[in-house]
Amino acid sequence: xxxxxxxxxxxxxxxxxxxxxxxxxxxxxxxxxxxxxxxxxxxxxxxxxxxxxxxxxxxxxxxxxxxxxxxxxxxxxxxxxxxxxxxxxxxxxxxxxxxxxxxxxxxxxxxxxx
Amino acid sequence: xxxxxxxxxxxxxxxxxxxxxxxxxxxxxxxxxxxxxxxxxxxxxxxxxxxxxxxxxxxxxxxxxxxxxxxxxxxxxxxxxxxxxxxxxxxxxxxxxxxxxxxxxxxxxxxxxx
Numbered sequence: 001x002x003x004x005x006x007x008x009x010x011x012x013x014x015x016x017x018x019x020x021x022x023x024x025x026x027x028x029x030x031x032x033x034x035x036x037x038x039x040x041x042x043x044x045x046x047x048x049x050x051x052x053x054x055x056x057x058x059x060x061x062x063x064x065x066x067x068x069x070x071x072x073x074x075x076x077x078x079x080x081x082x083x084x085x086x087x088x089x090x091x092x093x094x095x096x097x098x099x100x101x102x103x104x105x106x107x108x109x110x111x112x113x114x
Numbered sequence: 115x116x117x118x119x120x121x122x123x124x125x126x127x128x129x130x131x132x133x134x135x136x137x138x139x140x141x142x143x144x145x146x147x148x149x150x151x152x153x154x155x156x157x158x159x160x161x162x163x164x165x166x167x168x169x170x171x172x173x174x175x176x177x178x179x180x181x182x183x184x185x186x187x188x189x190x191x192x193x194x195x196x197x198x199x200x201x202x203x204x205x206x207x208x209x210x211x212x213x214x215x216x217x218x219x220x221x222x223x224x225x226x227x228x
Binding site for chain 2: 004006090103104105
């Protein structure tokens with residue numbers, strides 16, 4: 001299995017809703033990432049988990065809450081989002097030496113906040 | 115900090131034309147360099163990589179050579195196809211903070227017409 005699977009593919013939520021994005025990989029990768037991509041822009045790093053511990057938080061607002069229940073799963077909990085949070089949310093994973101092999105990205109969740 | 119600069123797009127070509135997308139970088143140390151491709155509505159796919167100076171990455175007819183003297187990693191293909199239409203991102207690994215992190219360029223959209 002050489003894929004990163006993200007669910008759901010599309011999500012529409014109101015500003016008072018609570019929802020979660022899910023990401024799963026079975027490649028034995030020990031680092032997992034959340035990126036946010038606005039239209040016609042490059043991906044921007046949000047969080048990095050290394051060996052199931054949060055190692056980077058790029059000053060992301062607290063309305064985004066990551067969780068790594070085990071080495072294969074990564075969640076992003078969403079609460080009280082704003083319309084400007086609408087974007088494509090990408091999950092990625094890498095081996096410990098991700099600098100060499102690069103990242104494997106999922107196909108993303110397209111989020112619309114109304 | 116480390117950064118990547120890509121040529122502005124879109125790049126518009128006819129099928130079977132030669133492709134060059136320029137990428138230059140600024141980095142301390144010896145980063146790894148990557149090209150990712152994003153097809154419409156999808157996540158990013160690793161296209162090719164190079165981990166040290168003078169390395170040539172290649173995949174699906176695309177090539178790029180890690181040039182330390184010119185701090186460049188230009189993407190080339192001898193004969194493009196309509197199916198190559200996508201956005202191409204140049205990226206480098208950033209370990210300034212001791213963590214694994216990819217720094218992306220702004221992306222270059224390629225449009226290939228029949």
